[in-house]
Amino acid sequence: MSDTQTQLDIDREKGNFRYDVDYEFDAGTGLNEKTIDYICDVKGEPDWIRKFRKDALKKFLEKPMPTHWASHDLENIIFDKIRYYLSQGGQKPKKTWDEVPEDVKRTFERLGIPEQERKFLAGVEAQFDSEAAYSNIKEAVGKQGVIFMGSTDALKEHPEIFRKWFGKVIPTGDNKFSALNSAAFSGGSFIYVPPGVKVSHPLQAYFRINAENFGQFERTLIIADEGAEVTYMEGCTAPKFDTATLHSAVVELVALKGAKIQYITVQNWSNNVFNLVTKRGLAMEDAEVKWIDCNIGSRLTMKYPGVVMKGRRARGEVISIALAGDGQHQDTGAKMVHAADETTSNIVSKSISVGTGRATYRGLVNIPRHLKGCKNNTECDALLINTSSRTDTYPAITVRGTGNACQHEASVSQVSSEQIFYMQQRGLTEAQAMSLSVNGFVNDLVRQFPMEYSVELKRLIDLEMEGSVG
């Protein structure tokens, strides 16, 4: 460690600041078997994980970029220039904020994480680049038998539960980026909620990227045992760099019989981040998996949270809000795979495109012929702010059999200059008028967010709209 001098860069955006830190562990640039050995050694991982990672690396290298359907902007990711593992203060997260190294701690303080934890959370994990700097669960929640820890610790401490589900909801070779994550993963949360336990307050993870030319590959696995209930929220930010940063997570949810998992994301990456994330949940009999997904930042986001409804009467839901600002592309959607009778799914997607921003909705709903009593409802609405804004919708709905029902509605609307004039005539600036209409557009969805998050969301929309006019 050299000097502890820090440098501060502030911009108007909350997450766009950076304190310099010294990295004790750095796997260098590029990803090959040696990088994987470095990560495994540093983390002290068992051999089965080393093999799992190396197999994944092969799949990652074999798989082509999905540019035949996805954005060609993916070609601008230079995998050899990215650093795949960086950690500052070791691999074991601290249980109190006092133990967290000063330069990392103040980043999270500035982002308001310890404060939120005190106010309304059951537990928090705060990841800084590759490793969690802090991870703690409220004593009362821990006493109920709830396990909440980093995935590295979990695979060592609870292999019997971890191995049973790890990579089972999203196989390594699901897509190029799930393979990449499987090869390089570090950080992310592991949660296990015992049968019948209902966690009353949300558990939260905050993902912070601090380094340039870096890739963050957290891996999250949440298991709600029979009749259990849990809400998990994740937030994220990064400072704005000139170079591309990669964030590629894999999130697997398992809701056993009668369990409920709600997973909330407020993605606020800076505009240089490629955010390529695979998220999927498995819902067994009478279980429910609900994704509430809000994408505001990043350069390109590709994310289609899914639910595989494996048990009778299972329910899947995706509620998503995407805001594509100038130069951003939010390519989001949902996957609903019905695999049992009487399963129901609901997708509500709202996107807003501002300036040259582009929002793409891709939906996949599959109800096979042999099933009975399945239902899907899909609504997707797009709002275009400027004439240069763009939206596309690619719904792929396959509903077979006569005992199944599907309802699909889509709309594209615009904030007209007459509406803006009307609001300005009442004294609102153009930017205020814009954010009011945008907030109005997403209002019904924002209400589903926990209060603390909906306030934050409204503030983020205001900031984004402020930047977009005049």
Place this chain on the structure above:
Amino acid sequence: MKHLKIDNLHVSIGDREILRGLSLDLPTGQVHAIMGPNGSGKSTLAKVIAGHPDYTVTSGDILFDGESILAMEPDARARKGIFLAFQYPSEIPGVTIANFLRAALQARLPDGEELEATEYYAKLYEKMDLLEMPRTFTSRAVNEGFSGGEKKRCEILQMAMLRPTFALLDETDSGLDIDALKIVSHGVNSLRGPETGMLVITHYQRLLNYIVPDYVHVMVNGRIVESGTKELALKLEAEGYDWATEPEAEAVGA
């Protein structure tokens, strides 16, 4: 006393001139009515005063208490005290009346000052009662799915909450049934006073029985061709506009 003064105003849209040398002096404490045939430029005048970006002022001036407001953005004019009750109010999906008015009032406060919520709601309910609007309206999106008459009532509600110095009411009576007309007129009259000037655009002398104007102006082809007291409205009702149409003037739209 403040004045809203329109001074020899020429306004075009594209290369078509709509207002052709219009002058008007509206002091606070007075109500002026403007009547005139369809397409004569009444709404244009109201929107130009409010700063609508589609129209170009080619010459002349609009003075708010002696100061030109032509360079001001619409929102700055509004905060200065100009209010337009639209002939065709816009719908703002998802934005409730309560939130909308709250934002509009908040925009009038100095930086860092927060609108007091209880006072705000008390005032909102008081004005809604005055206009006989059910409370359920506060949680409805602005003008969305409103009937014609409800929209007009909602415009007056906003005026009552924002307390403008100069209010421009563009055909607020159209679409109102006779009971609603009385209620809305009552609402408007309650805002009359030495601090407020009103410009009331209408086609029907009936409205002027309820909102009695100090002056009536007749507008034809983008100009005021005749001004007088409220008796002028009766003459228009009886005789139409033929007598006021300048034979040499080219028809607007030709």
